[in-house]
Amino acid sequence: MNMKKFLAILVALIMVFSFAACGDEETDTFADADLRVGYIFIGPINDGGFTQSMYEGAVASKEHFAGAMDFKYRENVTEDTQEVKNTGLSLIDEGCNVIIACSYGFGDAMKELSEEYSDVTFLHFSGSMKNDTNFDNWFGSMEQARYLTGMAAASVSESNILGYVAAHPYTEVQIGINAFTLGAQAVNPDVEVKVVYIGTWGDAEKEKNGAEELLNEGADVITYHADSTAAQLAAAEKDAWAIGWNFPKNDAGDKYLTAAYWNPEVYFNYVLQNILDGKFAPESYYGTMADGLIAIDKLNDAVPADVQQKIADTKAKMEAGEFEVFTGPINYKDGSVLCEEGKTLDRAGIWSINSEIDGVSASSTN
């Protein structure tokens, strides 16, 4: 074919496009909302885990504010400062006046941006960074939900080995592991929790490999602190129980035991209302099972009735503020004391946890 003829056909095709594309001018309502929120997500919004939980929270919150709140987002943002800052700037450039950054590693970029853009409010999930005016962090007492799922796990395990695929050997993750272990020990003192650290918050391949390693070592219940549901899939393949995390998504069929998850709209509605009313002040928000930020999914019928009852009772006590997960005596696995007998850990105490407790064995694939 003659080259010029080809070129002419191409141009014609493109012109057809421009006609096909006409006439879908949607009206932009984003600029009309008082609360224009920009979300930065670490994973894809349909990951069945952490990012989906945050995204669904944003959708629920938009509904709640009926027109006063609208949001834009970017998914799959890697935890390097250039990428995060770039995304934050793009969102501000689009008119956002609130930025919600949903991952620990986004914190440094938020801190920098909060200094440059004093009229924008920055809300960072996890960590402890904040300032006095427009930068705050938020998190929740996930140890409560982890404790309850630990009880459920121990009640169905026959090998008495529970597998835990974990991200980084870092306080936030270790709180969850330790709480899960305490819950499991409350039902069966002989249970052992095996942990594999995979060195990333989200990498489906590594999550699955980690779970398989644990299954090969005899674990018959798998839970995880990572962003996707890959560990659930690995468990279901080997006919082992799976406990979800972050978002109540069942990817293990009949073997789905329950899940510890977030209801982020509880926080979004609260903090955005404060911003709307001009009452926002950084406070390092810490949600609980009582206010609903933290939840556990309905239990599988395989959990024995007496344990189901025990879990329900413990949950009720947690909500009433009568039950502390970290109540002594608790020792670290090296024998040193985490919490003395008769004492409980307060929030600061919980957030200085730096290892796994007695009953846990941990290894790292990194």
Add this chain to the structure above:
Amino acid sequence: MNVKIIKRKDIPKHKEVIIRIMAVLLSIVFAGVILLAFGLNPLKIFGAIIDGSAGSEIRIKQTVLRAVPLLITSLGIIVAFKMKFWNIGAEGQITMGALGATWVALNLPEGLPAPFMLGSMMLGGFICGAIWAFIPAIFKAKMGTNETIFTLMMNYIAIKFVTYLQYGPWRDPGAQGFPKIAKFTENAILPSVLGVNIGWIIALICVAIIYVFMTRTKKGYEIAVVGESVQTARYAGINISRVIVIAMLISGGLCGIVGFIQASAIEKTLIAGIAGGYGFTAIITAWLSRLNAITCLFVCIAFAMLIQGGSYIQVSLGVSSAISGLVQGVILFFVLGSEFFLQYRLEFPKKPVKEVA
């Protein structure tokens, strides 16, 4: 069907222009079909990519921030590729450069004046990047090892080594147990000119230096001769091992400077992902610029616009990152594909026609 691929000796200018235009149009058509299939308006998306990379001051700055590491890395790769030394190890050389700069930043006294601190960090970055390139270079020069595999594997060693430091000896005790390295102090952070860190000035200086070096100096000429033909170079009395080593020291050193800029101005510390894929993207830009430093400047700006625009459409139009990546991939596919047609042509030999008596 019988197709012959024939290398073009020379291509008339107008034909070259037509092929390039066709590549761009084809990419628009194909990307357009994909976008339409997802129910998106292709023209709006293409418009948004340009708008998102050059439509406001913030966006232009973001594009520049992406162009700087890409450009300097491409320059480093150009020096190696000119010699037909396939340096796939820029990613690792950037990482080691960042490591060198970070070591300097964490170990020199805190109160040091910024110019001295930054100068030392840059030197540290250059040296470490150069060392990382020197290792495969000396093996190639002395033993004739395959540099493609060697440099590629060196990437993983560099990145894993940083991970080790992050979890081990360099771990910041003040980070709630999170495995990360401490932030730099103020005097170890690159200052900004016109709102963007001075990496962009360093990049422009590098363009000028590499252009002059490759086209106007004896060493640059020797590199080109070794690339054209090792036999000729040997015959002309060029010390080939020496040329390979020197070229790779420069190549790796430039990548090391990228590591320094990214660590100092962007991350303000060292992370395992500091190279951010620039080491691989730069292979494409170096190739597209036909190993010319000046052309490379424009190719890298265009590429940075594509990356930045792709990131922007996700935010402004809510396009998923997968679709954004797909559009970038399609554009690349056709632009790279057109390079093939600029160098080769296809011939369809006609079947011999039977003569009817």
